[in-house]
Amino acid sequence: MRKLRSRLARSNTAFGRALLGLLSSGKLDEEAWEEVEETLLLSDLGTQATSELMASLKTQVKVDGSSAEDEVRTWLREDLVRLVDPTMDRRIASSRRPTDDGEGRPAVIMVVGVNGTGKTTTVGKLARVLVAEDRDVLLGAADTFRAAAADQLQTWGARVGVPTVRSDRESADPAAVAFDAVKAGIEGEVDVVILDTAGRLHNKTNLMDELGKIKRVVEKQSPVDEVILVLDATTGQNGLRQAEVFAQEVAITGIALTKLDGTAKGGIVVAVQRQLGVPVKLVGLGEGPDDLAPFDPVAFVDAILE
Ligand SMILES: Nc1nc2c(ncn2[C@@H]2O[C@H](COP(=O)(O)OP(=O)(O)OP(=O)(O)O)[C@@H](O)[C@H]2O)c(=O)[nH]1
Numbered sequence: 001m002r003k004l005r006s007r008l009a010r011s012n013t014a015f016g017r018a019l020l021g022l023l024s025s026g027k028l029d030e031e032a033w034e035e036v037e038e039t040l041l042l043s044d045l046g047t048q049a050t051s052e053l054m055a056s057l058k059t060q061v062k063v064d065g066s067s068a069e070d071e072v073r074t075w076l077r078e079d080l081v082r083l084v085d086p087t088m089d090r091r092i093a094s095s096r097r098p099t100d101d102g103e104g105r106p107a108v109i110m111v112v113g114v115n116g117t118g119k120t121t122t123v124g125k126l127a128r129v130l131v132a133e134d135r136d137v138l139l140g141a142a143d144t145f146r147a148a149a150a151d152q153l154q155t156w157g158a159r160v161g162v163p164t165v166r167s168d169r170e171s172a173d174p175a176a177v178a179f180d181a182v183k184a185g186i187e188g189e190v191d192v193v194i195l196d197t198a199g200r201l202h203n204k205t206n207l208m209d210e211l212g213k214i215k216r217v218v219e220k221q222s223p224v225d226e227v228i229l230v231l232d233a234t235t236g237q238n239g240l241r242q243a244e245v246f247a248q249e250v251a252i253t254g255i256a257l258t259k260l261d262g263t264a265k266g267g268i269v270v271a272v273q274r275q276l277g278v279p280v281k282l283v284g285l286g287e288g289p290d291d292l293a294p295f296d297p298v299a300f301v302d303a304i305l306e
Helices: 002-008 012-023 030-042 047-064 069-084 119-132 147-160 174-187 204-218 233-249 268-276 297-304
Strands: 107-112 137-142 192-197 226-232 254-258 280-284 292-294
Touching: 012 030, 012 069, 030 047, 047 069, 047 268, 069 268, 069 297, 107 119, 107 174, 107 204, 119 137, 119 147, 119 192, 119 226, 119 254, 119 280, 119 292, 137 147, 137 174, 174 192, 174 204, 192 204, 204 233, 226 233, 226 268, 233 254, 233 268, 254 268, 268 280
Parallel strands: 107 192, 107 226, 137 192, 226 254, 254 280
Antiparallel strands: 280 292
């Protein structure tokens, strides 16, 4: 998690430092509390979590009466860790699943999200993480809307050393490509199949219908174990609205929050987890192939308060 710390240091520590500075300034009058609240809201923590945190901090100040920076850091750390919720299960289904016939089958991960959020990049980086853990991975290019998308995925596959199932026909049926990819994964006895999907179609209804269809068609052969929603951390409320639309159509099991290296709005982790009731499982910390990390809530909070 050293990477998480050093990458977040650029942006989110500014938020942590501002909070620590305000809370340990020794004069917590009404104006100072307003500033604390504003800082929390600006981090995209959301109104509900902000009110909870404010109430808890005010109680601490009343009870403790102290505002030495070290003490403030201790309470703030406790409160933030509780909000980010280390009790959520953040494991990703990525090893073979048992079947009734004893043969077993690959885990199937569907990756969804609006175009430009970093979906294809996240699929590539996730494949790399899993290959490093000795998993046999296969990619499926079910984004057939944009011609270059399959090429981009295949390039990632080649870089990571895993096969990509794709169609050479433009506008091929994405559900058919997903079906073929899972079939190849079953036949090849791989550990995990990761399906990249389109983020843009002629309209939102088409896109959502398509995701539902891909899932239904894949499930004729194998359950889909994970649906990971990729969200761009820099998009704030807009990102949260996108998350809601996706969650209405497919049951999201985890969130990959990308571009956390480019924002001081780390509070969105809390807001999106609360909104969808599922954990952030992965964070994107840059454009490089190694810049995807499993999300560790305690390391995340420690990085903010460093
Ligand atoms: N800084 C930063 N950039 C990222 C991160 N993840 C992805 N990107 C960049 O975001 C841009 C979009 O990424 P893509 O993977 O093409 O996005 P997509 O969602 O698949 O988009 P479409 O293929 O158009 O649907 C690329 O330039 C990526 O390098 C991240 O964690 N941090």
